[in-house]
Amino acid sequence: MIEFEDVTKQYPDGTVAVDTLSLRIPSNEITVFVGPSGCGKTTSLRMINRTIERTSGRISIDGEDINSKDAVALRRGIGYVIQHAGLFPHKTVVDNIATVPKLLGWDKRRARTTAMELLERVGLDVKLAERYPAQLSGGQQQRVGVARALAADPPIMLMDEPFSAVDPIVRNQLQEELLRLQRDIGKTIVFVTHDIDEAIKLGDNVAILRVGGKLAQLAPPSELLANPVDDFVRDFVGRDRGYRALTFVHPDELPVKPLPAELVLDDAGAPVGWRTDHEVQPVNAVYKQGDSLRAALDAVLTSPNGWGVCIDANGRAVGIVDQVIVAEALRS
Amino acid sequence: MIEFEDVTKQYPDGTVAVDTLSLRIPSNEITVFVGPSGCGKTTSLRMINRTIERTSGRISIDGEDINSKDAVALRRGIGYVIQHAGLFPHKTVVDNIATVPKLLGWDKRRARTTAMELLERVGLDVKLAERYPAQLSGGQQQRVGVARALAADPPIMLMDEPFSAVDPIVRNQLQEELLRLQRDIGKTIVFVTHDIDEAIKLGDNVAILRVGGKLAQLAPPSELLANPVDDFVRDFVGRDRGYRALTFVHPDELPVKPLPAELVLDDAGAPVGWRTDHEVQPVNAVYKQGDSLRAALDAVLTSPNGWGVCIDANGRAVGIVDQVIVAEALRS
Amino acid sequence: MTWIGDNLGLIWEQLREHLYLAILPVILGLLISVPLGYVATRFSWLANPLIAFGGVLYSLPSIALFIVLPAILGTKVLSTVNIVVALTIYTVSLLIRNVIDGLRSVPAEVRQSAVAVGYGSLHRLVAIDLPIAVPVIFAGLRVVTVANISMVSVGAVIGIGGLGELFTLGFQKDFLTPVVVGVALSLLLALVADLILVGLQRVLTPWARVIHTPPVEVA
Amino acid sequence: MWEYLSDSYNWSGPEGIWARILQHLWYTFAALGLSTLIALPIGLRIGHTRRGAFLAINLGNAARALPSLGLLMLAVLLTDQIGFLPVLIALVALGIPPILASTYAGLSGVDPATIDAARGMGMTGREILTKVEIPIAMPLIISGVRGATLQIVSTATIAALVSLGGLGRYVVDGLKLRDFPQMFTGALLVALLAIALDLLFAVLGRVAVSDGLKVD
Amino acid sequence: GGGGDQLGDSNAGSTTAPAEVKSITVGSADFSESQLLAEIYGQALAAKGIEVKKKPNIGNRETYMAAIKDGSVDLVPEYTGAALAYFDKNSTETSEDGAYDALKKAVSPGLEILDKSPAADEDTIVVTKATADKYSLKSLADLKGKDLVAGGSSEFKVRSAGLKGLKEKYDVDFKNYLTLDAGGPLSQKALLDNKIQVTNLFTTQSIIKDEGLVQLEDPENILPPNNVVPLIRTDHKSDAIAATLNAVSAKLTTDDLTDMVKRIDVGKESADAVAKDWLSKNPLS
Numbered sequence A, B: 001m002i003e004f005e006d007v008t009k010q011y012p013d014g015t016v017a018v019d020t021l022s023l024r025i026p027s028n029e030i031t032v033f034v035g036p037s038g039c040g041k042t043t044s045l046r047m048i049n050r051t052i053e054r055t056s057g058r059i060s061i062d063g064e065d066i067n068s069k070d071a072v073a074l075r076r077g078i079g080y081v082i083q084h085a086g087l088f089p090h091k092t093v094v095d096n097i098a099t100v101p102k103l104l105g106w107d108k109r110r111a112r113t114t115a116m117e118l119l120e121r122v123g124l125d126v127k128l129a130e131r132y133p134a135q136l137s138g139g140q141q142q143r144v145g146v147a148r149a150l151a152a153d154p155p156i157m158l159m160d161e162p163f164s165a166v167d168p169i170v171r172n173q174l175q176e177e178l179l180r181l182q183r184d185i186g187k188t189i190v191f192v193t194h195d196i197d198e199a200i201k202l203g204d205n206v207a208i209l210r211v212g213g214k215l216a217q218l219a220p221p222s223e224l225l226a227n228p229v230d231d232f233v234r235d236f237v238g239r240d241r242g243y244r245a246l247t248f249v250h251p252d253e254l255p256v257k258p259l260p261a262e263l264v265l266d267d268a269g270a271p272v273g274w275r276t277d278h279e280v281q282p283v284n285a286v287y288k289q290g291d292s293l294r295a296a297l298d299a300v301l302t303s304p305n306g307w308g309v310c311i312d313a314n315g316r317a318v319g320i321v322d323q324v325i326v327a328e329a330l331r332s
Numbered sequence C: 001m002t003w004i005g006d007n008l009g010l011i012w013e014q015l016r017e018h019l020y021l022a023i024l025p026v027i028l029g030l031l032i033s034v035p036l037g038y039v040a041t042r043f044s045w046l047a048n049p050l051i052a053f054g055g056v057l058y059s060l061p062s063i064a065l066f067i068v069l070p071a072i073l074g075t076k077v078l079s080t081v082n083i084v085v086a087l088t089i090y091t092v093s094l095l096i097r098n099v100i101d102g103l104r105s106v107p108a109e110v111r112q113s114a115v116a117v118g119y120g121s122l123h124r125l126v127a128i129d130l131p132i133a134v135p136v137i138f139a140g141l142r143v144v145t146v147a148n149i150s151m152v153s154v155g156a157v158i159g160i161g162g163l164g165e166l167f168t169l170g171f172q173k174d175f176l177t178p179v180v181v182g183v184a185l186s187l188l189l190a191l192v193a194d195l196i197l198v199g200l201q202r203v204l205t206p207w208a209r210v211i212h213t214p215p216v217e218v219a
Numbered sequence D: 001m002w003e004y005l006s007d008s009y010n011w012s013g014p015e016g017i018w019a020r021i022l023q024h025l026w027y028t029f030a031a032l033g034l035s036t037l038i039a040l041p042i043g044l045r046i047g048h049t050r051r052g053a054f055l056a057i058n059l060g061n062a063a064r065a066l067p068s069l070g071l072l073m074l075a076v077l078l079t080d081q082i083g084f085l086p087v088l089i090a091l092v093a094l095g096i097p098p099i100l101a102s103t104y105a106g107l108s109g110v111d112p113a114t115i116d117a118a119r120g121m122g123m124t125g126r127e128i129l130t131k132v133e134i135p136i137a138m139p140l141i142i143s144g145v146r147g148a149t150l151q152i153v154s155t156a157t158i159a160a161l162v163s164l165g166g167l168g169r170y171v172v173d174g175l176k177l178r179d180f181p182q183m184f185t186g187a188l189l190v191a192l193l194a195i196a197l198d199l200l201f202a203v204l205g206r207v208a209v210s211d212g213l214k215v216d
Numbered sequence E: 001g002g003g004g005d006q007l008g009d010s011n012a013g014s015t016t017a018p019a020e021v022k023s024i025t026v027g028s029a030d031f032s033e034s035q036l037l038a039e040i041y042g043q044a045l046a047a048k049g050i051e052v053k054k055k056p057n058i059g060n061r062e063t064y065m066a067a068i069k070d071g072s073v074d075l076v077p078e079y080t081g082a083a084l085a086y087f088d089k090n091s092t093e094t095s096e097d098g099a100y101d102a103l104k105k106a107v108s109p110g111l112e113i114l115d116k117s118p119a120a121d122e123d124t125i126v127v128t129k130a131t132a133d134k135y136s137l138k139s140l141a142d143l144k145g146k147d148l149v150a151g152g153s154s155e156f157k158v159r160s161a162g163l164k165g166l167k168e169k170y171d172v173d174f175k176n177y178l179t180l181d182a183g184g185p186l187s188q189k190a191l192l193d194n195k196i197q198v199t200n201l202f203t204t205q206s207i208i209k210d211e212g213l214v215q216l217e218d219p220e221n222i223l224p225p226n227n228v229v230p231l232i233r234t235d236h237k238s239d240a241i242a243a244t245l246n247a248v249s250a251k252l253t254t255d256d257l258t259d260m261v262k263r264i265d266v267g268k269e270s271a272d273a274v275a276k277d278w279l280s281k282n283p284l285s
Ligand SMILES: Nc1ncnc2c1ncn2[C@@H]1O[C@H](COP(=O)(O)OP(=O)(O)OP(=O)(O)O)[C@@H](O)[C@H]1O
Pocket: A011, A012, A013, A015, A016, A017, A036, A037, A038, A039, A040, A041, A042, A043, A044, A194
C-alpha cells in the first residue's frame, strides 16, 4: 500500500500544486488519478518515486517512509511510464527494455531473455526487438515503454498519461492490453489521466483531484458514477453517467425469453437475421451471457425490432431480451 | 454544392490515396469525412482547394470545375483550418485573422475591424488581439484558426482534424461553438476527423471512407447508426451504437407522469431532491422538454430511484418519466 | 600607453577599415545566400551539394584566397575588393546552411496554411518563410560576422588588414602594445557587432520574445 | 601547379609534401585534442546541469572573434618563443568555441521526457550523462569537432609565419616569393586535407552515432 | 615571380612623365626602415603641397613590387643591389655605381628610379660572438662544412644574395634552413636563442652592435651594394617630385638611418615622428 499523509508540494515560484493530500493506494490494484489540467496529478505521481520531492507530509510504501531510502534505489524498484514513452532513441527496442536489469547488474543473457519475454507479453512481435524507437508507431512505442517499466518486475508501476498521445483506436487497444496484463501481474499501479472515460475503464479506484491539488473523491468507478460527492465531481464525470454506470451492473442472470420463430439461426445455432415479410434483416445486436447491463441495453437499442439476442460463450443464441426485461433489471 | 466525380489521386510513389471517389457535398451544411488513418481524408479535402492536385476525375463547385480557376484565387475564396491551427507565429492574433482580407487588398481599417468582430464571434476576448500565437492555449489557437478561415467570409470552409490536438474538455467546447457558429453563418463545411463521435455530433452528413480512398457510406448520422451498409461501417461506428442513435430520436412529447410527493421543489418550482425516510437525496437526473430520447434515458438511468425529472425551459419540474415510459417510446 | 596616445589616428583609421572590411561582406553574403538558399529549398536536391561545397570553400586558407583573387578578378593587389570578395565567399559558404535550415524550419502546418490561404510562392517567401527563418539565419549571421572580424586581420600579411596591421606593426618591433590593442579592439568590435545583431533580431522577431507559457483558457 | 605536384622530388624528403602533410596533421591534431580536452568537459557540465549556459555561450561566441593572427603574434611576444607553443595557443583558442557550443547544444537538445524517464527508472546523474545524454548528443558533439577541425586545418597555415612547417609553408613562401603555383598547391592541399579529415569524421560519426538517431 | 609579374606589367601606366602630379601614394615594405623612408618621402612631398596617401607595411619585395606595378602604390623606397637582383636575376654588379646604372636599365617599363642616396643599408650575414668563436668564423667561406642551421626570410633562401650565392660562390651547405622573417624579430630571437646560428640582417640594425654580433666578410661579393633609392612610377614622376626626393636622398646618411631605426625598434617611437624630426633637422631648402 502506498499512503499519502498530509502531503503538500509547493514549487519554488509559490505555486501550491498539491495541498495536504491524504489517500491510500491499495496494493495490487489500479488506482487512477484524474482531474482537470494543472490539478497536480503529475506532481502527486512523481512524488512517489521522488523525481519531485514533497514539501511536507509523509509518503510511505508498505508503511516505510520513502525518504528513508536512497532515491536511486527507490526508483529502480518502481516502474515509470510516461506520455510519448520517453524511450531512449539511441537504443534498440530490446536494449530499451533491458535498461533497468542492466543497471541492476543482471548478466546480459538474462536481461535480454527477460526483455524478449516482455516484448511478447505487451503484445509486440519479437521481430521488432532490433528496431529503434523512431521506427515504431506511437502505439508500439507506448507498449515498449510499458515493457521497459516492467523489466525488473517492480511491485509498483507509475503511469503518467501513458496513452494520451496515441489515436483513439490504438488507445483503446492499449487500455485493453493493460487490463489483460494486470490480470496476470497484479501490480500496484498508479495511473494518471485527464480522461474520465479512461479512468472509469481502467481504475479499480479513481481519485478525482481538483485544481490546487485537493482530493475531491476517491472511490471505485461505479460508486463515483452513482454517488458523486458534489457538483464538481458530478460535472467532471459528465453526461451519460447513468448509461455508463450500467457497465458495472452485472445482473447475475437476465431472464431471457425463448427464441421467437422470426429469428433465423445457422447450423451451429448462431443468430443470422430476422425474417420479415420480404427479407431477412441482419441481427445487429447480440450480447453475451454474463455481460453487463450496458451491453444488454445496447443490444436492445440497436436491434431493428427491439429484441436483443443473448448468445452463450460458443456464439449460440440462447434467448432474447426486450426493453421491458432490461427495465425490470434496472429497477432492482 | 461541391461534387466529386470519379476523382482519383495517385502520389508519385505509386500510393493510390483516393480511388474513383464520387460524392456530393451539399451547400450550407456540415459534411464530415471520417475513416481510419491513411484512408485519404486529408487528400480528398486538400484536392478541393488544390493544395493537392487530383490525378484524374473532376471536382466542381456549383457546377464549375475548380481547375478552370486560378489556384491562388480559388484558395482565397475557401477557408482552411487544420490541426494545430497552423497560425503564423510571427503575426499577432489580429494580423493572423486579417491575412486573407489583406491579401485581397481590403483597406487596413476594414480588415482590422472584421478581424476584431470575428475574434468575438469565435468566443475570444478582444484583449487577445495583440498577442502572438505562442501566447495562446491550444484551444484559443484553434479558435483563431477558425476566425482566420472565416475572415473573407468564404462560402466554403475546409477543416482538417481541427480539434484533435486539444484535450477532450476543450474539444467539446470547440465543437459546441462550431455548431452554434454554423447556425449563424450556414457555410458549406467539409470537416475531416477520425473520431466517429465527433463526426456524429457535427455532421449533417457523414462520409465514411475506407483505406484506399473508397467511399463506404455517405448518410446522415442517424441513418448511419441505424443502417450501416456493411460490417466495416458497423465496426467503425462502434459499440454503444444503439444508445448513441437515441441522440437523433426526438419524441415529440414524451408522456410524463405527474410529480410525485417525494420530489422536493424549491420556491421557483425547480427540483431539489428526493425525500426518503431519513434524508433528501439529490436529484442527479433531469432532462429538458424536447431533449432527445438519449437524454431522457440517461436521466432515468442516473436517478437514484429510477425516476427522471422533466423540466421546462425555465427549469421548473413538469413531470417525471420512468423506464417503462422510455421503453414505450423506444418501441415506437 | 603613450604609444596609444600617439597613434590614436592610426588606430581609428585601422578600426574603420576593419569594420568596413568585415561588415560589407556580411551584407553582400546575406544578399547572395538568401536567394541561393531559396532556390535550394525549391530544388531540394541542390541543398546538400551546396552545403558541402560551402564547406570546401570555407576550408581554403584565407591568406591564399586574398592573394589569388587579384589574379582571378583582375583587381589591383592592394585593393580592398580582394578582401571583400574573399570574405563574401566565406560568408556565403557558412550562411547558406543557415538559410536553408531556416527556410526548412517553417513548420509544415504553417506552410500549408500559407498556401491554402492563397499566398503566391514569392510572396510567401517574403511574408511568411523569411520572417520565421530569422532566428536561424541570425544565428548564422552572428557566427559569420564574428568570424569575419577575426579573419580580416589576416589581410595584414598582404598589407590590407585593418586592425591586423597593428599586429604586424607591433610584431616587427617586438612591441606588445599595438598587438594587444589590436586584439582587444577586434574582440570589442565583435562584441558590439554581436550585440547589434542580437538587438536587431529582437526588433525583427517580436513574437519570439513572448513568454511561452500559454495562459488559462478564456472560454 | 601540376608541374609542381607531379615532380616527385617535391613529394619526398624532410621538406617534401608528405612531410609537410604530416606536420600539418600533427599541428591539427595536437590543437584539436587540446581544444576537445578543454571544451568537452565544460560543455558537458553546462549541458547536464543547464547552469552557466548564458555566460559560456556568449563568451564562446565572442572568443570566435579572437583573431588567430593577432593571437599568434601575441603568444610569440608573451611566451618570448617562436615555434610550436604560440601556434598551439592560437589554434586551441580557435577550436574551443565550436566544440563548446555544439556540446552544450547537443545536451540541451535531449528530449526532457527521455531524461525524465531515465531519472524515473533510477539512473544516477552520471549514468544519465554517460548512458543517455552523451550518446544522444553525439551527432552534435561530432559536428562541433568537425567544425573545429575545419577551422584548425585551414588556420594551421599560419604556423608557417613563425618558422614552423606544415602546408602553410607553401602558402607563405609562395606569398613571399609571389610563386603562385606553389601557393595554389599549398591552398589546394590544405583544402584537400580538410575534406579528407571531414570525411574521416563523417565515418566516425556513422560509427559512433547510434542508428536509432539516424532514422527519420 | 610567376603569373603576378605579367599581370603587374600589363597594368603599368604610361611611360611618359607628366608635368604635374597632384597626389601620390607612398608604399613601404614590412620592416621599420622602409616605413621610415616612406614617411620621410611622404612628409617631404606633403610639404611641397602634394597630396600624399600612405600604404605602409605592404609586405616583402615581391609583394610591394606587384603593388607598384599595378598602380596600387606609386612610390616605394628601394635599395640598389636588392632591387637589381629582383629585376635582373643574373646581374653580377658589385660596385655602387655599377649597380645603380644597371638598375636604371633593368627596372620594368613604367617604373623609374631617382638619384641614389649616399645612405646605404647593406645586407649582412651574421653569427653570434659565441658561434664565431666556437667555429672560428670570420668570412662566409668559413661556413663551409660547419653543419650549422641558418634562418631568415623566404626570399633569402632562394636568391643569389642568399643561400644560392653561398652555395655557388662559397660551396656552403646548411644543415637546415628555418623560414622566419627578413631580419625581423623572429630571426633575431631565433639567432639569440641559438635556434639558428646564421642569419641575414641589415647593417643599419642596432642589434648588431648591441648584441655584439659578428658580420661575416664577403670576399666574393655575393651581397650587393645597397644604396637607398626611390622607385617611382613614371606616370607620377613630375619634376617637382623628383627634385624633392633627390634632395632627400642627397641629405640622408647611413648614420642617420642607423640612429633613426634604433629609435623606432628599440625606443618604440613611431616612424611618423622620427621622420618629422629628421626633416626638421635637415631642411630641404
Ligand atoms: N516546476 C514547476 N514550477 C512551478 N509550477 C509548476 C511546476 N510544475 C508544475 N507546476 C504547476 O503545478 C500545478 C500542478 O502541475 P501538474 O503538472 O502536477 O498538473 P497535472 O495535473 O499533471 O496537469 P496536466 O493534466 O496538464 O498534466 C500546475 O499549476 C502547474 O502549473
